[in-house]
Amino acid sequence: MSIQNKVQEEVTIRFAGDSGDGMQLTGSLFTNTTALEGNDLRTLPEFPAEIRAPAGTVPGVSSFQLHFGSKEILTPGDKCDVLVVMNAAALKANLSLLRSGGIIIANTSGFDKRNLNLAKYETEVSPLEDDSLADYSVLEVDITKITKESLSDSPLGYKEVERCKNMFVLGLLYWMYNRPLQSTITFLKKKFKDKQDIANANIKVLKEGYHYGETTEVFSSRYTVKEASLKPGTYRNITGTDATVLGLVSAAHQSKLPLFFGSYPITPASDILHGLSKQKHFGVYTFQAEDEIAAVSSAIGAAFGGSLGVTSSSGPGIALKGEAIGLAVMLELPLVILNIQRAGPSTGMPTKTEQADLMQAMYGRNGESPIAIVAPSSPADCFESVFEACRIALEHLIPVMFLSDGYLANGSEPWKFPQTKDLTEIEVTFEPARTNNGQENGDAAKFLPYVRDERFVRSWSIPGTQGLEHRVGGLEKEDETGDVSYDPDNHEKMVKMREAKRDKISEFIPLQEIDNGVENGETVVVGWGSTYGSIRTVVHELRQEGVDVSHIHIRYLSPFPRNLETLLKGYDTVLVPEINNGQLVRLLRSEFMIRAKGINKIKGRPFGVEELKEEIKNGIGSSVA
Amino acid sequence: MSIQNKVQEEVTIRFAGDSGDGMQLTGSLFTNTTALEGNDLRTLPEFPAEIRAPAGTVPGVSSFQLHFGSKEILTPGDKCDVLVVMNAAALKANLSLLRSGGIIIANTSGFDKRNLNLAKYETEVSPLEDDSLADYSVLEVDITKITKESLSDSPLGYKEVERCKNMFVLGLLYWMYNRPLQSTITFLKKKFKDKQDIANANIKVLKEGYHYGETTEVFSSRYTVKEASLKPGTYRNITGTDATVLGLVSAAHQSKLPLFFGSYPITPASDILHGLSKQKHFGVYTFQAEDEIAAVSSAIGAAFGGSLGVTSSSGPGIALKGEAIGLAVMLELPLVILNIQRAGPSTGMPTKTEQADLMQAMYGRNGESPIAIVAPSSPADCFESVFEACRIALEHLIPVMFLSDGYLANGSEPWKFPQTKDLTEIEVTFEPARTNNGQENGDAAKFLPYVRDERFVRSWSIPGTQGLEHRVGGLEKEDETGDVSYDPDNHEKMVKMREAKRDKISEFIPLQEIDNGVENGETVVVGWGSTYGSIRTVVHELRQEGVDVSHIHIRYLSPFPRNLETLLKGYDTVLVPEINNGQLVRLLRSEFMIRAKGINKIKGRPFGVEELKEEIKNGIGSSVA
Amino acid sequence: MTIETKITEHLKQKENGNGEKKYSSKDFSSDQDVRWCPGCGDYTILKQVQKTMPEIGVDREDIVFISGIGCAARFPYYMDTFGMHSIHGRAPAISTGLKVSRPDLSVWIITGDGDSLSIGANHFVQLLRRNVDVNLLLFNNQIYGLTKGQYSPTSPEGSTTKSTPFGSIDHPFNPLSLSMGADGTFVARTMDRDPRHLQQMLQRSHQHKGTSMLEIYQNCIVFNDGAFELFTDRKTRPREAIYLEDGEPLVFGKDNEKGIRLDGLKPEVVSLEDGGYSKEDLWTHDEGDKTKSYLLSQFFDAPAPGETQMPRPFGVLYAVERPCYDEGVNHQIDAAVEQKGQGELDNLLQGPETWEIK
Amino acid sequence: MTIETKITEHLKQKENGNGEKKYSSKDFSSDQDVRWCPGCGDYTILKQVQKTMPEIGVDREDIVFISGIGCAARFPYYMDTFGMHSIHGRAPAISTGLKVSRPDLSVWIITGDGDSLSIGANHFVQLLRRNVDVNLLLFNNQIYGLTKGQYSPTSPEGSTTKSTPFGSIDHPFNPLSLSMGADGTFVARTMDRDPRHLQQMLQRSHQHKGTSMLEIYQNCIVFNDGAFELFTDRKTRPREAIYLEDGEPLVFGKDNEKGIRLDGLKPEVVSLEDGGYSKEDLWTHDEGDKTKSYLLSQFFDAPAPGETQMPRPFGVLYAVERPCYDEGVNHQIDAAVEQKGQGELDNLLQGPETWEIK
């Protein structure tokens, strides 16, 4: 029987196995090859909850989902077409994510009694044997066995041999999707250049997998996914975390300031600390502080000294920074706070994503203490967004919170990366020295650290500058002099001034654009942050179906772009999908008095395209009621 | 010339002097006498900013304002009719608070060169000599000198003699306002019962002051302020701080639980710690923790053990508690957080009042973490409000924030105090022991700590109870079992449940009442917290002038009373005066989509009646625009 | 507490006398599956604790385990007692509130080196200073396990970890010296790999009145495997570790052939074989001698050039009695009640001065 | 730092050579009126600091005072240098960020006993552990001054204060022992009432490379007057205080008639008059000897029954060199630049693998 070749517009593959089975690597290698083939794509790894669970158990399952296609791909895909399961637990944990009719590739030796027990399958019979998988086409391969056999003559030890089995899966899928092996082979040679045996073994098994597809008759078809029509240019694949790291280093470079990063580890923010700590040769200071309070405080200290002070955290760690952020508001120093949101409240679900810290970002401090807020909309967009956060902080001497989340941080996509020369410059000038009109150490006219320019921004007067000696602090400041003041009118003036200064930023950020759709339509879907991909996909589909719905995605959440109100008032219905219990929707309602309606999912997961589409359809016209 | 007797409906007296001059005592003694005379009254002390400043300087001035009358008195008064100044600094600091035409009683020996310099009076001539006080009637008395003379034969030392001079002022004012000396004399005898000489000296000078009024011809008139028509009953004078202390002890008494109070000192909250630490014989535990985080954590630990756990702070100290409050939300344990608001942001103006922590109370934590919020409206109302906060916390196992402020804490008013028998009981029952159906230590049916009653409240299962051994924590809990759960649907369910549980409280609090005015009117003024007195006074006046304006004052800010929306929608214009930059107004707008309009003052001071009246007049009908 | 409350009432209904129930170690294991990495040192610690609990004569329902956050901090979930998995670093503060208001409970704090010596170091030293009568088990694996491998305040200088790819720079804490500097009253060390000793130390911690600080060397097999091998490995242990016994001379070595004597203030390792010294010449351990205990806690850093490395001490380095904070607070309340009589709410409400309005 | 930034550029424009400017103490007093209570010990400390600054050979603009919150923390406002009056307890963390990124600055932390040993105790011990090259002046008045008189972690047991009307229960910290427990490299004590010694200690603190922890006994005349009278009062000082000099024997008393010797590990006070002992027999102070320094830091608590009270030591108890955190971080950056060359942003942006879309 001959194998036919089918063309597909998009495919979602999910690799699932035990933490030890190397599914993350398998997934990212397939991703790289796929990227090189010119597909658009989006990936999402899912790690087990913080603690490493015993091998073979459901909590121990680690998976990696890849969605790629010849069309624009903006989400990791709702349900997958192909599910690879290295053991019973992986099947149990992921079956619900496979579309009916989908393909299961199962490593049979992962379904022995031991594994079935570990996975807590009640029945004695393997799900591969009973008819529980009737709606799927299941391919059973004893991957472990084949791997061992093909490496029978390899000098490697038992464990090392075992570890090669993920390459079989990779090879097999390369065959299924007509992918070349080359880039993976190059990678393996490079990675194990000092461990020839391991390199060879992996490559052998990789090819084994490919040939298995070719020789066995089990598959009736192979698939081709054509190139996507991406903008011409040079691309790389990037995760939100890496994009954030790059954005920070770039902002330091473009402002010609040292980057000081003070942080305390916490999931999922920690990876930024890990990434930056490798960039010492860029003059990056990373300080692992004793806690979040010390972390943000150290960044404030560095900012006082003239550095780009940045701190990062997630969940409860952000709550701890509130007091110090308030100090930065009072000091009017630049400070960037990276909040990689995770499911809360309290410790919550550290490995799950959520958007529930927006209100905290706005109001999570004592007194009236306005700060700026910027939110990235995709893994790659973390670069530009965090760069913007730094620009605003440095050019407006104000704390800025960067509101990302776990989904963006861990997800990846192709990125048409910029070149240094294309990056905008960040304008920073330190207040120059005052030489006391010649005569030394004499007292010159008193220096006024809180005099402002037309943007209401004060001067950045750093230690080491003669004649600028001055004191700042958390007590209310007198206008201009910055001296301590309890004067009632001065306090009101300064409270309003700090707000005006924050609001003034709206003149230095782009106008809000419509991502997709028309001005003055029937319905607009307003989103922020990581919901971008799902919303864009849904709105795109609905418009193709002729529905009058547009998409506006807000990056600048505080202050809002100055044309936002007018834009929003051009629609009859305003729908606001969020991975929280309704936060942006409250801001829009109180700011603009528009009957915005929330669409909320609080499951530690991004919106699925299908479910969101349903919700939006139901929401259309609802506000009229 | 004979002295005529004028009747006045209300009078405001301001006592001002150096921190050492005993103005606070003078003021409170006059207050007590006035209360005993049956006037309604309101007082407000103003202490110098945190650090004690050098004697004689403006920052060193301490003052006490008393507003009393035969009518209802709800504010300490905008401007005063009589200003007592013991030195030049006191005059400089307080003159602006005297109404034109008002009386100044000045201690001349406090206006010598030294004092003028200390007070930074540019001119060499004393303000008493130049014509700068032309619009006031000034009474100059060398109080210090007279005091010394009258005590020339007293055995007291120089300093002690000096210290008696405030009694002269008191005596003089008693004469002016036809007050008896008796209660003060009794007080002095009691206070100095072991120091006869001091008692006698003070009493002598007190009488001296009284006679001075009688004999000297300087005054053309004396004043009488008739009894106010207060509800019959037994009264005492009380400050917001004391009322809060009493409310807490009463709540512990009525729930029959130990009160555990964990706190870290901060202005102006500290006085609650001081007050409670005296109540050990009520079984009150006070723990001065190492910081605010330990303070709230200790209260949570106590609550886990079955106590009424309370913590308190102000300003930056509240910001630090956010993370732990989130834990309490997750644990679903009772916790009362007293927030005695002060002017912010950051350290701000610690001795000045503000209402700018409402948004923080609502949203100052990571993730969706709803808590209840209760705000007192007057010094005496702190009693009932904090009692309510405790009741809600204990009956609904939820954190409750009590949002008071510095103005309420330090202010005082007459209080028709309740009797223990009149206090409502707070219902608390601990989950009973399970004796594993007789057989010991055997495993009974698994105990489910997160099963809820019809109010969505789980059981309070305290250590020491056999068979209830269970674990709680900050990770998301599985419904009913309380086990750790990463299940997506469970998370959404629990997030919604915690919100529903908070919202359910609205069925266990009183309906919102209209403080003054009518349902469905033209304008309603909506307030919360310490603005009560000013708003009530203004609305009362405006209604007498025939203006269609009503007053609604919200004690329960989270959840709102269930009839609030309907009530508010009955008015064309909703005005919301707040001592902040607009917070409740945002909540009302986003919750109810009503065009509420803010009236905001951010000067570290309560609203003056006159200024608020202006603002409200201007605001009426504004929303139509 | 002399004052009757719902708590005292509630506890009255407790079945039969305290501490009389008989338990087996399995009575202390909860229904949750343990989720540490296979081979993690935490498993054996859990086992020893479960074995020890039945021995201490406290009813199961009167035992509370409170932890912060970390791998170690998962511990309470696996104990079938009352427990709280709280927030990072705050367990000592939570426990203080609990123990002060519920002195009848046996409170155990479970914490890691990051939880207690990084974010929680303030509460840690304050707890020791106040000497609250709780037991603190410090699982020291010299790494942040839960967050997947950053260095901690106990990681040796130069540790290359996720957050220090070029090696850590900061000088680590000496947890026992820090505890003594904070005036702790019970300072001890044990290791996951010596179950018997671990059990003894748990017993001692329970018996000590006041804050018992027990540092447990715990192997993080995934992110910091072998950190304590020198001390835990059968072969090197005799050379590198010394077990302390109150009143006994400091001897160690495979056949107890070595000892430690004090030359003035300077400790030195001597041989008991070459006849030069006998046991009598050695430093005898005195748990109550602060100076000696401090010296022992200093058997830690690499020796100065020319000096010899001292073996790492295990056992109770220091143990003295000092009034406990929780006891003091309750005494003060009792005293106040004795003196003034239990408070009369009506008197309090009425205050010093009142007046009638007719 | 080998890397050129706007900061390095900016500092180039600095007038004439560093530390060459001549100052008088008044050059260091700002235009703010000092707002401490009349008679507060803070005044004399301020004076001595202003007197010392011109002596240390650092340009005024290169000096930064960073404080937390408290009466003491008002200090920076009165110094005409750069300064930050930050938030309660966090000055060490802020200073760490500043010093690491600006090693060229002379950073001084001003803190109170509450600021540093209560809310800030974690940052305090971490600072000492890391040995960041800053000077920390701990104004210890054994009370919370700014908040008007609550007890602090250094208040003696039984202190009756606003928050402890029946006397405080918790055992206080011994700040010097705590500092040594945290592996501080410079631990010293002085008092507000001995200006000369205070100035010397400020000099020493400046000279020490690493974290200099200088405890200053400071009298709060309003809320805790006379807390240190025994040591500050001319009459009792000779008996109660002992001044330490490196390499000198421990002598004290009005006419240096008393000395301290070590009997094994036990210090004892001996008379130099009755011929029993001479200076040679005494303990000679060695700032570098950790054990001896620890013993000195223990001259603190009331003596055990039968033992005699030791005089309170003033001066530098302990001073050793250890690599500084800030230096280490900068070295690591320099090393990375040396090794890999200064980072090329374009390489970083491009990453390991790219592809073309035509």
Ligand SMILES: Cc1ncc(C[n+]2csc(CCOP(=O)(O)OP(=O)(O)O)c2C)c(N)n1
């Ligand atoms: C406020 C806060 N900050 C940070 C974290 C992230 N976090 C969890 S555990 C941990 C440290 C764990 O190390 P350790 O205390 O040594 O415990 P181990 O995992 O090694 O047993 C950190 C940083 C958190 N959960 N909460």
Ligand SMILES: Cc1ncc(C[n+]2csc(CCOP(=O)(O)OP(=O)(O)O)c2C)c(N)n1
């Ligand atoms: C976060 C926070 N908590 C509490 C306070 C209130 N507070 C200010 S200073 C202080 C303690 C002052 O004592 P200390 O540090 O000894 O300084 P001193 O006033 O005695 O010089 C406290 C509790 C604050 N300002 N901020």
Ligand code: SF4
């Ligand atoms: S990470 Fe380390 S400490 Fe945590 S469970 Fe695994 S082995 Fe144990």
Ligand code: SF4
């Ligand atoms: S309160 Fe005490 S420490 Fe503060 S300024 Fe006054 S005297 Fe000094």
Ligand SMILES: [Mg+2]
């Ligand atoms: Mg650890």
Ligand SMILES: [Mg+2]
């Ligand atoms: Mg102090």
